[in-house]
Amino acid sequence: MADKPTSGEILGVPYNFERPSIGRMLSSYWQPGKSMLVEKPFGVGYTLNLANWRSWVIVGIAGLLLWNESTKGSDEAEESEPVEVLVDE
Numbered sequence: 001m002a003d004k005p006t007s008g009e010i011l012g013v014p015y016n017f018e019r020p021s022i023g024r025m026l027s028s029y030w031q032p033g034k035s036m037l038v039e040k041p042f043g044v045g046y047t048l049n050l051a052n053w054r055s056w057v058i059v060g061i062a063g064l065l066l067w068n069e070s071t072k073g074s075d076e077a078e079e080s081e082p083v084e085v086l087v088d089e
Contacts, residue, residue, distance in 0.1 A: 014039045014046070 007016040020042040028041035029050050036054045037046040048055040 013044060015044045016040065016042060018042070 006018045007014075009015070016039065025041045028038060029047065031038050031049050032051040034049050034052070036049055036052045036058075038049045040047045048058065050056070
C-alpha cells in the first residue's frame with residue numbers, strides 16, 4: 001500500500017497532518033512580511049498571522065463581540081420575570 005502524503009493541497013486549500021512541534025507552531029503564527037492569513041501548522045485551512053496588524057484588529061473585534069454578547073445575556077436574565085400560564089380544559 002502506498003504511503004499517503006501528510007501535507008499538500010486539495011482544491012487550493014492547504015492541509016498538514018505532520019506531527020506538530022512547538023517550533024513549527026510558533027513560526028506558523030508569527031510570520032513578519034506575510035499576509036494576514038497563513039497556512040495552519042496542523043490541520044486544514046488557514047489561520048491568522050499574528051505578526052500582521054490586521055489580525056490584531058480581527059482579534060479585537062471578536063473579543064468585543066464576545067464581551068458584548070456575554071454582558072447582554074446577563075442583563076436579560078435579571079430583567080425577566082416568571083410567567084404564569086393558564087390552560088382551560
